[in-house]
Amino acid sequence: MSPLSILLLSILSGSVLCQYYDYEGYLDPSHLLGPSGPNCPQNCDCPMNFPSAMYCDGRRLKSIPGIPPGVKYLYLQNNQIEEIKAGAFANVTDLRWLILDNNRIKSSKVEKGAFEKLASLERLLFSYNDLSEPVGPLSKSLVELKMIGNKLSMIPANLMVGLENLTSVHLQENELTTEGLDGALEGLKSLHYLDISHNKLGKLPAGVPKSVQMLYADNNKIASIAKDYLQNLPQLQYLRISHNELADSGIPAGAFNVSSLIELDLSYNKLASIPEVNENLENLYLQVNEISKFDLGSFCKIVGPVNYSKLRHLRLDGNHLTRSSVPFDASNCLRQAAELTVDATD
Numbered sequence: 001m002s003p004l005s006i007l008l009l010s011i012l013s014g015s016v017l018c019q020y021y022d023y024e025g026y027l028d029p030s031h032l033l034g035p036s037g038p039n040c041p042q043n044c045d046c047p048m049n050f051p052s053a054m055y056c057d058g059r060r061l062k063s064i065p066g067i068p069p070g071v072k073y074l075y076l077q078n079n080q081i082e083e084i085k086a087g088a089f090a091n092v093t094d095l096r097w098l099i100l101d102n103n104r105i106k107s108s109k110v111e112k113g114a115f116e117k118l119a120s121l122e123r124l125l126f127s128y129n130d131l132s133e134p135v136g137p138l139s140k141s142l143v144e145l146k147m148i149g150n151k152l153s154m155i156p157a158n159l160m161v162g163l164e165n166l167t168s169v170h171l172q173e174n175e176l177t178t179e180g181l182d183g184a185l186e187g188l189k190s191l192h193y194l195d196i197s198h199n200k201l202g203k204l205p206a207g208v209p210k211s212v213q214m215l216y217a218d219n220n221k222i223a224s225i226a227k228d229y230l231q232n233l234p235q236l237q238y239l240r241i242s243h244n245e246l247a248d249s250g251i252p253a254g255a256f257n258v259s260s261l262i263e264l265d266l267s268y269n270k271l272a273s274i275p276e277v278n279e280n281l282e283n284l285y286l287q288v289n290e291i292s293k294f295d296l297g298s299f300c301k302i303v304g305p306v307n308y309s310k311l312r313h314l315r316l317d318g319n320h321l322t323r324s325s326v327p328f329d330a331s332n333c334l335r336q337a338a339e340l341t342v343d344a345t346d
């Protein structure tokens with residue numbers, strides 16, 4: 001029996017994966033932790049059993065309350081905070097987590113120096129505000145930075161310099177251009193995760209560190225990939241460039257011939273043929289392009305006992321391909337495939 005099973009999809013769902021944003025890990029356990037300490041501002045909870053945390057999320061706050069010394073984890077999300085005064089965090093220079101998501105903070109209302117003394121900050125969550133420029137300077141100890149859903153059009157080249165422990169950067173749903181990211185990502189030697197989807201990028205950004213394992217750039221205006229771009233990212237495992245403007249002419253030969261890559265999403269582009277991919281690739285998403293030819297050479301240069309494609313999931317629905325376009329000997333090259341989706345009919 002052929003291990004290749006062909007699933008036929010006649011109805012295409014046009015739904016896009018919804019941006020899912022949760023507070024898992026930031027759940028407010030204040031009511032479980034007993035009474036508040038004496039120095040806690042009204043409206044907030046500072047559990048005596050967990051004195052390093054202060055919970056002020058979802059309290060309709062218009063400004064940042066006084067923060068008693070000793071707080072390391074500060075939850076201020078889901079309020080109506082509009083500004084940050086220079087001395088807002090003066091009592092808590094040892095702050096580790098600062099969570100400001102879902103407020104109304106504009107860049108012009110962040111006073112200079114507000115973040116300067118936070119030398120131990122590891123996690124800065126500043127999504128869904130009204131920032132037109134990132135806040136800074138950022139602590140050298142930063143591990144995670146999220147500024148999703150603001151109005152950032154550029155990241156200054158010196159903002160993240162020397163942040164040796166910065167592991168994940170989330171900048172999706174902004175107005176970033178390719179030029180706006182010039183130099184911004186250089187030298188981040190611990191960066192594993194970079195999400196720049198839903199921006200205005202015309203190209204994948206320059207200077208992405210070699211440590212990156214996940215690069216998400218879907219929903220931009222990317223029309224081409226520079227030769228050897230991916231060869232310079234030897235740890236890259238997951239690459240998403242769906243919902244862009246890639247045509248065959250924008251993809252140099254061998255662009256995706258990278259042995260580290262596990263998942264490649266090129267769905268919703270303008271490709272007319274299946275690009276050549278490395279045989280280690282496991283998931284390839286090519287649905288909704290303009291592909292009319294199924295060429296096994298894209299997956300297997302040589303087929304033999306030890307030479308075959310590791311692809312498990314291959315989506316080709318929403319192209320000009322049907323079941324009869326799949327070559328009869330596909331199952332030999334694609335012997336690991338658990339899913340191969342093409343349209344039932346033209």
Ligand SMILES: *[C@@H]1O[C@H](CO)[C@@H](O)[C@H](O)[C@H]1NC(C)=O
Nearest residue numbers: 039066067068069087088091
């Ligand atoms: C600093 O802590 C003191 C004592 O808890 C408090 O009264 C004051 O409002 C705090 N200041 C700031 C800027 O948080």
Ligand SMILES: *[C@@H]1O[C@H](CO)[C@@H](O)[C@H](O)[C@H]1NC(C)=O
Nearest residue numbers: 139140141142162163164165
């Ligand atoms: C980076 O992390 C390491 C290990 O946790 C720590 O020793 C070091 O001080 C951190 N670097 C900075 C600049 O905080």
Ligand SMILES: *[C@@H]1O[C@H](CO)[C@@H](O)[C@H](O)[C@H]1NC(C)=O
Nearest residue numbers: 253254255257258276278301
């Ligand atoms: C793919 O990369 C491998 C190893 O880097 C190389 O040997 C091979 O020639 C390349 N194939 C193509 C089609 O570029």
Ligand SMILES: *[C@@H]1O[C@H](CO)[C@@H](O)[C@H](O)[C@H]1NC(C)=O
Nearest residue numbers: 279301302304305306307308
């Ligand atoms: C075929 O597999 C062998 C053994 O893993 C490997 O050395 C060789 O490079 C493969 N050939 C191709 C063209 O990938």
